[in-house]
Each structure stands twice: as structure tokens, then as C-alpha cells.
Amino acid sequence: MTQPQIKSVQCLSPVGLHNMVYKEWGDPKNPKVLVCVHGVTRVSDDFDNLAAALCDEYRVVCPDIVGRGRSDWLRDPMHYVISQYLSDMVTLLARLDVETVDWVGTSMGGLIAIPFAAMPGNPIRKLVLNDVGPALDMTSLVTIADYIGHDLRWPTYDDAETYVRAISVPFGPHTDDEWQRLAKSVLRQLEDGQWTRHYDLRLAKPFRHAYFDDVIGSESTLWQQYDAITCPTLLLRGAQSGLLMAKTAQDMAQRGPRARVVELEGVGHAPTLMHEDQIAIVKDFLLD
Template structure:
């Protein structure tokens, strides 16, 4: 599906990229798709094309990712800065109220936004993320972020993506190639990392300091209780455990959730279970 490519300026002047999927009729609440730590707007191609049949969908590349500018100060790769960036995007595009689909770190950004400006967030889909992160998943992410050697070919890229994700994902060869293509960018036929490797330094420093976006994540999760929330969990996720999800339901009895089979961290959101759950969730917000 076609989309408009554009940039806007963050508060500090950094040029940030986004994709804008325009719907034929945009009377419904638009959707804002926020990617994971080292990911970008490419991750939402499937769900964006589906949702854009009936509503506008915007998917940005956060600073230092994809086609957005890299920050000369890596310490700005922090959730409070990224929250400000997304609010700047909403202002630039005159978006008063949105539904946010946030994958991993994107979900943490969405949660912070809902607490800071609840009137601006009509609902949130948390894709494989919660207010608590399983230690094994954190260890895996801290181990690879910014430390992956760039593959020599796309075949090598597939092998690398498999080595990091094969135990959690059941994919055919075409699926693994799509995964690789969404992970790396193509530069004259060769795969290249599609993010600033200093993001890895930023999150490792934050983890060592015991930081979590500047606020207690469980307090944030409880504070966003007025915001309708759907959790999508990968069956094999090593970051959002069944126990953490159960505690989320205890804290928020109105919370909705769905599990996607044969997926780890994080589901692609083009799976039938995910699409059906998201459609139903968005429909409920539209009718409210």
C-alpha cells in the first residue's frame, strides 16, 4: 500500500522521518505506530496497510533509527526525549487524539504519553511489553543492541536473524528474509544496521543505573488505567512472561489481551490473532 514520506523537526531541531498512510475516509480516530528499541516504521507495513483501509495511520522512525537523523548526543536516546518527539509529531500533523500501537519500547513511550496527556491518547495496544521486563529478555537485548557485526550478504543477514530469534519464531525461509529485510537496510545490495549503534550504549548505561524512563513503570501502568488498553503477547516471548501479564490483569481488571502463537518478542502484528484482536479493540473505542 502506498504512503506519504515526510519529516518533521523535533524540539531540538533534529529531522525525524515518518510514514503517513492516508485513508479514503479519516473520520475514525487515527493510529500512531511506535516501533521497538532498534526497530523502525518498516515493522508496521502489514498492520498499517490493513488499518489504513478505514483510518489514517502514521508510523515514525524514532530518532537514531531508520531514516531519522542520528543524535550527536547518545544520551538523548531516552524515553522522555522520545515522548517529546512523538508529541512534536502530533503537533506537526495536527493530531489531537490518537490510538497508539506501541511495540516494546514504543509501548513504554505510549504509556508515558497517556499519563502525561490522557486526552491525547484514546487507547493503547501494547505489543509484547509491560511494566515489568523478564530478566532473560533484558539480558538478550542488552547483549546484542549495538553490538551486532554487519552481515556481508542478505543470506548472512538471514542466518544472523535466525541465530537471534529462531527458538522463538516459527517462520519459513520467505518469512526469515522478510524479518532480515525489516531489521537491516539495503545499501548497494548489502545489509547494514538500520539504527545508531550508540543506542546500545544508552540503554546499557540506563540499565546499570537502574533507570526505567524516569518513573516507576508499575505506577505508570496503574496511572494509565483510564486509557483502554490491549496487550498482544508472543507465545514464546522472553520479555513479557505469562506471570507478568497475569499481574497486569490483576492491576487492571479491564485489560484486554491476546496471545499470538509461534511468536516471540515481538509479534509482527500481521498475524490473524493480532489483527482480529486489534480490529475488535479499535472498534470498541470507535463506538465509545
């Protein structure tokens, strides 16, 4: 597999500076850029297969959103919100020095993209939303909020990997090697030898606040933003997704950018984009 470069960019929050690390694949001088943004507890490594498949066509850039993976943690966890992530992405695009980008956003990565793509003069040329939309199932959000805040620790790596596999069953069938990669990228070892998840557990508090304090208002705003998007949009939905309902996907196909909807059987939330059939769907849309 083609090896990426690991780079970083300095970003600003209301309480100071932080570094956001990103993986860059392909020719750094290629003006054709694809940005891939991961889900709430995931990392840039999730896109390794997709990036390797597209790096001959694109300069592929995959950040670890602040608080995850190789990136810094924020001093004030209440800034783990979409507006901060979007600000960081604008800083990253300025570093890349490009006029336009294509964007693949899985779950949270799509929620960052929706308000961005709605802004006048935004740089997004084509948009892929991976199992996410303006309306999300509340029961699933509650489950995610409970999951991400637990300070779970395991005595061995094998125990930690077993947990990641169990909690990630909705990703659909994967080989043992793929499961190992999916687990290894989101685990880290502590000084005492135990293993834990590779993100700032404090992001659970603003997550609950953002999604639960004004559910109706938040959904209304997201629909307004979605309706303002004009770029070609592809919506991937796991056919068994508990987060993105089929009715929402149907509505997204009929309003705003009128997304092209592709449902993936045997998958819940969210398609990992590791498999050739899923990669081909994204590649065909982006290169069409």
C-alpha cells in the first residue's frame, strides 16, 4: 500500500492553539484534493484503503479531528463542537492552498461538511455523506453519547480489540485483518500498561449538549443548511443503519442538492469504505 506523509497544522480555539495532524496521500502538488473526515470516535486511518485507491487521481488529505488520534486535545472540552471542527478544517484548507476540494464525510465528518457546503463561496466541489443527514435517530444518539464518555480500560490489547469488534458490529462483515486495523487505530496503551480508546473522553459532554438540548432547533437548522447545498452530493446509507433513517435518506434525495442515494446491504452505521465495492461507488461518483 502507498505510504502517506504525516503532517500537522496549527489551529486556534477560543482558549489557545492546538495542532491537528493529518495524513496526506499522493502528489502534494496535485491541485485536485480530496478531504476525508472520520466519525466521532474514529481517526484518519479509517480512510487508508480509500486514499490508496484514489491517490493517483487526488491529493488525499485525512485529518485526525482535534481530540482524536494523533491530534492535540483541547484545553476546554466544551469546544469539541462542529463550529470548532469546521474552523480547523478551514485552517487546514488554507494550509493546502487549493481553490476547491471534494469531501468524504463519515457520520461526524458529514455533519462538519453540511454547514460548510451550505456557505456562499465554499470550496466543496463534490460531497459524499456517509450514513449521516440533517435528521438523526435520537435513540442511536443517546447510545453513542453513553458509549463515548465511559472511561473503559483493558488489561491486554486482545481484550481491547475484542471490545472494539463487539461495539463495531454495525460496520458489517470484515476479515480478521480488517478488524485488527479498525481496532488498532483507535486504541492506545497507558503508562500502567492498560489499554484505552484513543480520544479525549471529555468530548462526550459537549456532544450531549449539542444534540440533546435543542433537538428540534438543531434539526431545523441542519435541514436549512442541507437545502442550501448546491454541489453534487452522494449519500451512502447502511441499509441497517440505526442512525440515519430510510425516510430521511428519501427526503435528502428529493430536496436541497437532491443527493444520489446508495444503500449498502448488510451494513449499519456506518460503512467503513474499506471494501472494493464501497470504494468503487465513491470513486465512480467523484471521477464521473
